[in-house]
Amino acid sequence: MTSSLAVDSPERAAATATSDTAIPTAKALYFSMLDNPEEAAVEARAFLHAQIELARCEPEELPESVTQLSGWVQGRSEAVGLAYREYLNARKNGAARRYFTNKSHALAFLKGAAPTKLADGAWLYGTLPRWENPDFHPLIKTYLEELGDGVPDKNHVTLYRRLLAAHGCEHWEGLSDPHFVQGAIQFALAYNAQDFLPEIVGYNLGYEQLPLHLLITSYELNELGIDPYYFTLHVTVDNAGSGHAHKAVQALRNLMAQSSDPAAFYRRVLDGYRLNELGASTTSIIAGFDLEAELVEIFTAKAVVGKNMHSDYCRVAGRSINDWLAEPAQIPAFMAAMEGAGWIKRGEDAENSRFWRLIQGERAEMFGVFSSYEQQVLRDWIQSSRDDSTAARTGRVLSHRARQRTLDTLNQHAERGAYPERGLIRRRRSGAESAGDAELRQLEQKVADAAGKPEAMAMLARLMSPAVHHTAIGLMATRMYSQLLDA
Numbered sequence: 001m002t003s004s005l006a007v008d009s010p011e012r013a014a015a016t017a018t019s020d021t022a023i024p025t026a027k028a029l030y031f032s033m034l035d036n037p038e039e040a041a042v043e044a045r046a047f048l049h050a051q052i053e054l055a056r057c058e059p060e061e062l063p064e065s066v067t068q069l070s071g072w073v074q075g076r077s078e079a080v081g082l083a084y085r086e087y088l089n090a091r092k093n094g095a096a097r098r099y100f101t102n103k104s105h106a107l108a109f110l111k112g113a114a115p116t117k118l119a120d121g122a123w124l125y126g127t128l129p130r131w132e133n134p135d136f137h138p139l140i141k142t143y144l145e146e147l148g149d150g151v152p153d154k155n156h157v158t159l160y161r162r163l164l165a166a167h168g169c170e171h172w173e174g175l176s177d178p179h180f181v182q183g184a185i186q187f188a189l190a191y192n193a194q195d196f197l198p199e200i201v202g203y204n205l206g207y208e209q210l211p212l213h214l215l216i217t218s219y220e221l222n223e224l225g226i227d228p229y230y231f232t233l234h235v236t237v238d239n240a241g242s243g244h245a246h247k248a249v250q251a252l253r254n255l256m257a258q259s260s261d262p263a264a265f266y267r268r269v270l271d272g273y274r275l276n277e278l279g280a281s282t283t284s285i286i287a288g289f290d291l292e293a294e295l296v297e298i299f300t301a302k303a304v305v306g307k308n309m310h311s312d313y314c315r316v317a318g319r320s321i322n323d324w325l326a327e328p329a330q331i332p333a334f335m336a337a338m339e340g341a342g343w344i345k346r347g348e349d350a351e352n353s354r355f356w357r358l359i360q361g362e363r364a365e366m367f368g369v370f371s372s373y374e375q376q377v378l379r380d381w382i383q384s385s386r387d388d389s390t391a392a393r394t395g396r397v398l399s400h401r402a403r404q405r406t407l408d409t410l411n412q413h414a415e416r417g418a419y420p421e422r423g424l425i426r427r428r429r430s431g432a433e434s435a436g437d438a439e440l441r442q443l444e445q446k447v448a449d450a451a452g453k454p455e456a457m458a459m460l461a462r463l464m465s466p467a468v469h470h471t472a473i474g475l476m477a478t479r480m481y482s483q484l485l486d487a
């Protein structure tokens, strides 16, 4: 990381945008920024310039003058609050879920949003070297809060990783390119803060405002028995009164005041703000879910391994299972044949299907073949009948009392109660010291031996990068950086 971060430098940004640099796909850049960010930095700049061009086609939402920003943010926050109240009233009066037709739909959303959520906060990483300038502190403090100030139970990336693991949704690498656009933008900004500061400030302003979909998502995840803590946590930290949205406006004011050309700075803030609109979004991921297509995709992936694993006497509709699985295009017909042969009973409890009993239960012949996410997709597909696909899309209607319970439990969860405690604070084991413990002790020693605060802060910041801040050493570095920032 460089410590010579200019407050604004449009000329430099233009100079580094070489037209002959190949622009990588979002997905390729996403993974190269995780593996080797220094090497990918030039490509990342070319990617950012291309994304900014695209963002300029989006509508301009910000008020014309920065003096109107606080009131504008407050007004949007109030409008979101009102819209959410309307949503809750509608739900109390029997309206169906707005987002998730069933649990697998909700889990598919968690998976689809993973590349973005696992980059949470990354766009602010490049502000860490500016700790000596108090005008940067609102951004630095927002980054530290994204990292949970180094406490695993509060680190947003750690929380999301645990959520994915709890539901067997860890395999998201195969998602399509649009799913990686937001994450790639975030990583690219992380390592190019010296050239894209106004865009970072604008992106942060857009990202850190409380959206309606966050409130609805929290409510409906909870209703489906999925811990909404990662989402409810953001409801509280993004608030316009004192949270990240407030800090975003503060940072914009501070840094724009230092700019040699405040009007140009604000125009670039607007570009950064609109970067939030690109690629897959919460609502597009939710709208893109198709239960049957997801099931076919799961079976197609299993067929690669399973097509030679079945004995020839396993037959459905006169053909061997190996034969059915040999061609991915045959999977939908295979599912229909299993239904026709009575192996699957659509529209009934999954337990009534012979095929389900082959995969579920400790003595099941195919135990362990399907992850918990895949089982949920299969269960929901079996339990939905062909003719109730419309009902499945609009969701199950709950009684008034059930809805009230949902509201009550959501409030309890917000105060931490109903779902199991997540994560463990590292405990030092007595006796033998593990390799990890030794690494932590060495870091303590190195920081103690540093020639001065600048050297210590730079050393710690290197360990707080998007790829490592959620590891044991990254969390410890974050705790130490936090303490030293205010020391």
Ligand SMILES: [Fe+2]
Pocket: 120, 121, 146, 156, 234
């Ligand atoms: Fe976050």
